[in-house]
Amino acid sequence: MPVKGAHAAPLVRVPPNKNINITTTRTTMAFKEKNFASVVICFLLSSFHFVISSGETNSEILLNLKSSLSNPPALSGWNEKTAPCNVDAANWVGVRCTNNSVWGLQLENMGLSGKLDVEILKDLPDLRTLSFMSNTLDGPLPVFKALGALRSIYLSNNRFSGEIPGDAFEGMLKLKKLNLANNGLKGGIPSSLASLPKLVELRLEGNQFSGHLPNLGQKFTSFNVSNNELVGRIPPSLSTLKDSSFTGNRALCGPPLQKCADGSRKPSIASIVVVSIVVVVALVAIIAAGVILLRRRNQAPESVEASASPDLQKKTGYKGAEQGLCSSPDHSGSSRRAEPTKLSFVRDDREKFDLPDLLKASAEILGSGCFGSSYKAALSSGAKMVVKRFKQMNNVGREEFQEHMRRLGRLTHPNLLPLVAYYYRKEEKLLVSDFIENGSLAVNLHGHQSLGQPSLDWPTRLKVIKGVAKGLAYLYKELPSIVAAHGHLKSSNVLLNSAYEPLLTDYALVPVINQENAHELMVAYKSPEYLQHGRITKKTDVWSLGILILETLTGKIPAIFLQQGKGKEEEDLASWVNSIPPEEWTNQVLEKEISGIKGTEGEMIKLLKIGLRCCEGDVEKRLDLKEAVERIEELKEKDNDDDFYSSYASEADVRSSRGKSDDFNF
Numbered sequence: 001m002p003v004k005g006a007h008a009a010p011l012v013r014v015p016p017n018k019n020i021n022i023t024t025t026r027t028t029m030a031f032k033e034k035n036f037a038s039v040v041i042c043f044l045l046s047s048f049h050f051v052i053s054s055g056e057t058n059s060e061i062l063l064n065l066k067s068s069l070s071n072p073p074a075l076s077g078w079n080e081k082t083a084p085c086n087v088d089a090a091n092w093v094g095v096r097c098t099n100n101s102v103w104g105l106q107l108e109n110m111g112l113s114g115k116l117d118v119e120i121l122k123d124l125p126d127l128r129t130l131s132f133m134s135n136t137l138d139g140p141l142p143v144f145k146a147l148g149a150l151r152s153i154y155l156s157n158n159r160f161s162g163e164i165p166g167d168a169f170e171g172m173l174k175l176k177k178l179n180l181a182n183n184g185l186k187g188g189i190p191s192s193l194a195s196l197p198k199l200v201e202l203r204l205e206g207n208q209f210s211g212h213l214p215n216l217g218q219k220f221t222s223f224n225v226s227n228n229e230l231v232g233r234i235p236p237s238l239s240t241l242k243d244s245s246f247t248g249n250r251a252l253c254g255p256p257l258q259k260c261a262d263g264s265r266k267p268s269i270a271s272i273v274v275v276s277i278v279v280v281v282a283l284v285a286i287i288a289a290g291v292i293l294l295r296r297r298n299q300a301p302e303s304v305e306a307s308a309s310p311d312l313q314k315k316t317g318y319k320g321a322e323q324g325l326c327s328s329p330d331h332s333g334s335s336r337r338a339e340p341t342k343l344s345f346v347r348d349d350r351e352k353f354d355l356p357d358l359l360k361a362s363a364e365i366l367g368s369g370c371f372g373s374s375y376k377a378a379l380s381s382g383a384k385m386v387v388k389r390f391k392q393m394n395n396v397g398r399e400e401f402q403e404h405m406r407r408l409g410r411l412t413h414p415n416l417l418p419l420v421a422y423y424y425r426k427e428e429k430l431l432v433s434d435f436i437e438n439g440s441l442a443v444n445l446h447g448h449q450s451l452g453q454p455s456l457d458w459p460t461r462l463k464v465i466k467g468v469a470k471g472l473a474y475l476y477k478e479l480p481s482i483v484a485a486h487g488h489l490k491s492s493n494v495l496l497n498s499a500y501e502p503l504l505t506d507y508a509l510v511p512v513i514n515q516e517n518a519h520e521l522m523v524a525y526k527s528p529e530y531l532q533h534g535r536i537t538k539k540t541d542v543w544s545l546g547i548l549i550l551e552t553l554t555g556k557i558p559a560i561f562l563q564q565g566k567g568k569e570e571e572d573l574a575s576w577v578n579s580i581p582p583e584e585w586t587n588q589v590l591e592k593e594i595s596g597i598k599g600t601e602g603e604m605i606k607l608l609k610i611g612l613r614c615c616e617g618d619v620e621k622r623l624d625l626k627e628a629v630e631r632i633e634e635l636k637e638k639d640n641d642d643d644f645y646s647s648y649a650s651e652a653d654v655r656s657s658r659g660k661s662d663d664f665n666f
C-alpha cells in the first residue's frame, strides 16, 4: 500500500518502481494531514528510498528477464555490479533510461531464444517501447495487455507462432506502433487492434494470418499485411494504401487490389457468352500446353518468366529499394528454341534438384536488376533458393561458361554467397544460390526506413563494410586473372545473413558478360577510369567499395547522383561529400540515424575518409585494395575501447536532455 510504504524504512519493499508516483501522491496527502516539517522529512525519506530502491528493482526485473531467456551471452553484462540506469551502466546493453528509470529495451539481433515473458516487465512504470527484433524467440505471442503504457512493440523476424486471442491488445490505448512481421503467427488478426485510437503503424506481413481483415479505421503511416493467408474484401478505410501492403494473400480483394467478384449478381447473356469463349480458349490452350510439355519433358523451360510469371507476379514481394546503376536494354533477342540441358551443380555438398522442381515450387519475384529478374523459390524440402536470369551472356560458349562456373563453385569464404548451380542455354543463363533472409544492404539502408523500420546501427554498418572488404580481398587472391574480380559491387549485391554478416553476390561475372552490354550493366563500368579512359583496372573495385562505404555512412543512394549529376560537378556520391566542408561532415554528411552518438563519430569520420580515398578519380592516388582493407580492419566501433552499448546510455542522456521520446526514433 502506498501510504504504508511511505513511512516504512527505505529497504522495506514497495511495489517496484512505483516510487516516483507514490512519492508525489504521498507528499500531496501529507501536506493536507501533517505539518510542514514532517512532510519535508517524509519527502526526503521517500526520495532517498527512490534512489536506493529504483536501481535495485530495475535490476531485479531485468535480471529476471535475462534468466527467463536462459541467460543469453549477449546479456552477460547485465549483472548486479551496477544499476541499469546509473551513469556507469555501460554493461546493461540495450537498456534505455530516462530520469533513472527504464523507458525502453532494444534487444535486437542478440541471439535471444526461448519464450518471452513480458509479464516480468510490468513493474517498470516508465517502459514505453520494446524491441526484440531479429532474434529466435518462439512460442505464442506474449500478452502485452499488462504493459498498458507501451507505445511501440517490435517483434519482427522471430519465431512466434500460434493464434493471437482477439482481445490481446484490448485497453492498450497508447499503442502507436506494432511490428510482428515475419513470424509464424496464424489465425485471425486480433480484432482488438481496431479499437486502438493511436495505432499508426501496423506490420503483420510474412505470417500466416487468415480470415478477414478487421475493420481498422486508423490513419496509418505504415501498414503491411502482405504474404499472409487473408481473404475477403479490404475494408474501405484501408483502400487508399499501396497495393504492396496487401499482395501475396490467399484471396484479398477490393481496392487497392482487384475488384471482388460479386456473387450476388445474375450473369448476363453477354457475360455467359464471354465466359464460354474464355473457357473454350483456355481448354485449347491447356491441351496445347500439355502436348508441348510432353514433348519437352526433360528439357528446362525456355524462359522462367514465360513459364512461371503468373504465379510469381501474384506473389510479388518487396521491390528492391535500390536503383540500379544501369540501363538495362534486352539485347538478347531471346528465342523460343529449346535446348536439351539441365541444372548443373557446382558443389558436391548441396541438395540436388532439377529446374522443374524449382519452377513448380511456390515462388516470388524478388526484383529486377540490370540483368533481369531474380526469383525466390521454396523447394519441397523447405530450402529457399534464388534463381537469377542473365540474358547478356550469350557471347560466351558453353565450355568457357561451364569452366568459369566451376571456378566460382570452388570459391569458399564467409563473406561470399556461394553459387549452388547454373543452367546454360545459348540465349539465357540462370544462376542459383541460397535465399538470404535479411535481404540486401540496399534494402536495409534505404528500404526499411520508408517502411518505418529501424535502420542499421553503426556497429552493424561497420561489420558489413569489414566483411565486404574481406570478401573482396579473397576474390582478388583467388581470381588474380580477372581485372575487376567483383566487377558489380553495389549495395543490392551485398546480402545480409541472419547475423548481419555481409555476403557478396553477382561477383566475378566480367569474363562472361557480353562486353558490348557491360558498360550499361555493370558497376565497374561506371568508374571514373572507364568513363574517362574506357578501361577498368585492378583498382576499379576499390572505387565501388568507396562508393559503398559512402552510401553506408550517408544513407544516400549512389545511383541518384549518377542519374542527376551527368555533366555536373556533383556527379557521384564522393563529389557530393567532397563539396561539403569537413567540419560539417558530422552534421550534414553522416546519416542522422547513426550520427549524434557520443564516442563513435571519430571512427565514422575515419571510415568516411577511407571511402573518399577509395573514390579518388585519379587511379594513381586511389588506395589499392590491400591498403583499403588494412585501414578498414583497424576501425573500431567506438572512439575508445569501451563497449559500444555504453553509447546507449549517453544517447539516452542526450535524449533525456531533449525530453523523453516514445520510442527508439525508428
Ligand SMILES: Nc1ncnc2c1ncn2[C@@H]1O[C@H](COP(=O)(O)OP(=O)(O)OP(=O)(O)O)[C@@H](O)[C@H]1O
Residues within 6 Å of the ligand: 319, 320, 321, 322, 324, 326, 366, 367, 368, 369, 370, 371, 372, 373, 374, 386, 388, 417, 433, 434, 435, 436, 437, 439, 440, 443, 488, 492, 493, 495, 505, 506, 521
Ligand atoms: N540470394 C538472395 N537472397 C535474398 N535476396 C536476394 C538474393 N539475390 C538477390 N536478392 C535481392 O533481389 C533483388 C533483385 O536482385 P537482382 O540481383 O536481380 O538485381 P539487383 O542486384 O538489384 O541488380 P543487378 O541485376 O544489377 O545485380 C535485390 O533486392 C537483391 O538484393
